[in-house]
Amino acid sequence: MSKTVFITGTSSGLGKLTAIRFAQMGWNVAATMRTPEKETELTSYDNIKIFKLDVTKVDQIQTAVEQAIAAFGKIDVVINNAGIGTYGPLELATEDAIDWQFAVNTRGPINIIRKFLPHYRVNGGGMFINISSFMGITTAVPLGSLYNMSKFALEGLTEGLYYELRPFNIELRLIEQGGSSGNHFMKNIIWGKDENIKDYDDMMMKLQQFMESAETSGSLDDPQTIVDAIVAQATGESKEFRTVVGAAGNQLVALRNSMPIEEYLETMAKNLDLDQEEFIR
Numbered sequence: 001m002s003k004t005v006f007i008t009g010t011s012s013g014l015g016k017l018t019a020i021r022f023a024q025m026g027w028n029v030a031a032t033m034r035t036p037e038k039e040t041e042l043t044s045y046d047n048i049k050i051f052k053l054d055v056t057k058v059d060q061i062q063t064a065v066e067q068a069i070a071a072f073g074k075i076d077v078v079i080n081n082a083g084i085g086t087y088g089p090l091e092l093a094t095e096d097a098i099d100w101q102f103a104v105n106t107r108g109p110i111n112i113i114r115k116f117l118p119h120y121r122v123n124g125g126g127m128f129i130n131i132s133s134f135m136g137i138t139t140a141v142p143l144g145s146l147y148n149m150s151k152f153a154l155e156g157l158t159e160g161l162y163y164e165l166r167p168f169n170i171e172l173r174l175i176e177q178g179g180s181s182g183n184h185f186m187k188n189i190i191w192g193k194d195e196n197i198k199d200y201d202d203m204m205m206k207l208q209q210f211m212e213s214a215e216t217s218g219s220l221d222d223p224q225t226i227v228d229a230i231v232a233q234a235t236g237e238s239k240e241f242r243t244v245v246g247a248a249g250n251q252l253v254a255l256r257n258s259m260p261i262e263e264y265l266e267t268m269a270k271n272l273d274l275d276q277e278e279f280i281r
């Protein structure tokens with residue numbers, strides 16, 4: 001019997017590619033998104049069913065989960081993929097932007113996991129694959145504190161749940177991807193800015209340049225390698241709790257693990273060409 005995967009945020013990027021890959025592998029796919037009426041690509045697969053779901057709306061999640069279970073009988077793997085990136089100085093972020101970053105990247109997976117736990121417990125198990133980032137393990141750029149916070153929290157949530165879910169044969173996985181090419185994530189970044197405060201402008205400009213050059217330099221990962229890592233977990237080919245995908249992510253995590261945090265932060269400031277006087281104490 002075919003297995004079934006339930007994925008959040010399949011309107012674009014990694015979520016869409018993952019939905020297509022699982023469908024091509026013969027899995028049933030419950031592809032969820034905020035605006036199913038706009039979808040034209042996933043609709044061409046017989047084994048993909050699309051459900052409306054905003055990860056911040058608990059009632060909508062309840063309905064989508066019930067509909068997916070009614071359609072496919074049993075869900076084997078849930079992928080918490082939906083995510084947004086808020087960058088900029090914390091001082092300049094709006095209250096709404098701060099809440100929204102947490103609501104989508106952290107509270108969203110909490111909402112989804114809680115709605116699936118009864119189903120998994122009754123069925124004797126299941127798997128949650130949470131899409132994190134190397135920004136969930138360490139810092140990679142300045143002005144990313146809110147995004148860092150959301151993914152660090154996702155990592156803590158996933159690790160913390162291990163103990164209570166293990167008795168029910170419910171497995172947890174984290175995929176820490178770096179920057180990946182060909183998706184919309186960089187374009188969806190929400191920048192905090194205040195025209196009256198110039199003190200952060202230089203750092204903002206450097207971050208923007210750094211991100212733009214990453215997009216054009218070919219240093220970003222092929223998103224299909226991230227899909228490969230997700231599939232390896234879902235199929236049981238890999239049993240790693242954490243999978244860091246891509247050369248850049250693995251280099252950064254190795255660097256972080258090789259030195260004390262003070263030295264790491266100074267090294268990154270140097271690498272990012274930030275003002276040495278201010279960063280190196």
Ligand SMILES: NC(=O)c1ccc[n+]([C@@H]2O[C@H](COP(=O)([O-])OP(=O)(O)OC[C@H]3O[C@@H](n4cnc5c(N)ncnc54)[C@H](OP(=O)(O)O)[C@@H]3O)[C@@H](O)[C@H]2O)c1
Nearest residue numbers: 009011012013014034054055082083133178179180184185
């Ligand atoms: N791309 C990278 O470089 C990178 C690096 C590290 C980690 N990640 C992580 O990878 C995951 C996928 O990102 P991506 O790169 O594929 O970016 P993406 O193309 O922007 O995809 C993000 C998806 O999340 C959805 N989404 C946003 N808010 C939502 C909400 N409230 N409810 C449900 N869905 C929502 C978006 O749907 P809409 O079309 O409705 O907005 C979109 O389908 C994210 O968790 C991200 O943090 C990405």
